[in-house]
Every structure is written in structure tokens, then in C-alpha cells.
Amino acid sequence: MSASTEEANAELSEDARLHVWIDQDLCTGDGLCVDGVPECFVMLEDGIAYVVEDGVALNDPGMAGSLALVPRGREDLVVQAAIICPGECIFIEATEGDTRTRLN
Numbered sequence: 052m053s054a055s056t057e058e059a060n061a062e063l064s065e066d067a068r069l070h071v072w073i074d075q076d077l078c079t080g081d082g083l084c085v086d087g088v089p090e091c092f093v094m095l096e097d098g099i100a101y102v103v104e105d106g107v108a109l110n111d112p113g114m115a116g117s118l119a120l121v122p123r124g125r126e127d128l129v130v131q132a133a134i135i136c137p138g139e140c141i142f143i144e145a146t147e148g149d150t151r152t153r154l155n
């Protein structure tokens with residue numbers, strides 16, 4: 052995630068909700084995201100990370116087709132996970148009303 056992404060995140064209103072998805076083609080399988088935010092990420096049998104929503108792994112279809120809502124209070128941790136992700140494959144989108152903005 053770039054500095055501009057952090058700036059964009061800082062400008063979001065309190066009503067904004069974050070969604071996250073993973074590009075599984077780029078995931079290295081190191082599990083850092085799962086270590087940091089197990090409520091939002093999980094490793095499945097294929098050794099690749101997937102996003103989680105309400106305790107359910109979203110692996111069908113995966114990629115941008117599996118967009119998980121980030122729980123309140125976990126936004127900063129998910130942003131941090133995207134920053135440190137070795138595959139640079141964690142993508143975050145902010146939704147405010149009908150507007151969706153990709154942050155990275």
C-alpha cells in the first residue's frame with residue numbers, strides 16, 4: 052500500500068466501511084495476514100490465503116469476486132496487513148453510501 056493509500060484511508064468518514072480481497076495468484080502462502088488478523092484472513096488446504104467474513108472463508112470464486120466486509124475495529128489491522136503483505140496482493144476498498152473507492 053502506498054503513502055497515498057494511507058492518506059486516502061485517513062480521509063474516510065466514520066461511516067465508511069472497508070472491504071478486503073486477495074489476489075490468490077500472487078499470494079506467497081507465508082500466512083502473515085492470518086497471524087495479524089485471523090478474523091479476516093485464513094489459510095486453506097491449498098496453502099493460499101483467503102478473506103473471511105463472519106467466520107466464513109470466501110473462496111468461491113476468490114480473487115476480486117470474494118470481497119469481505121472488515122469488522123469495525125479491525126480496519127487498521129487489515130490496512131497494516133496489506134502494507135506488509137509480501138505478495139502485495141491484499142486489496143482494500145472503501146464504501147461510503149453508493150461510492151466505492153479502491154485504496155491500493
Ligand code: SF4
Binds near residue numbers: 073077078099
Ligand atoms: S500476507 Fe499476503 S502473501 Fe502472505 S499469506 Fe497473506 S495474502 Fe498471501
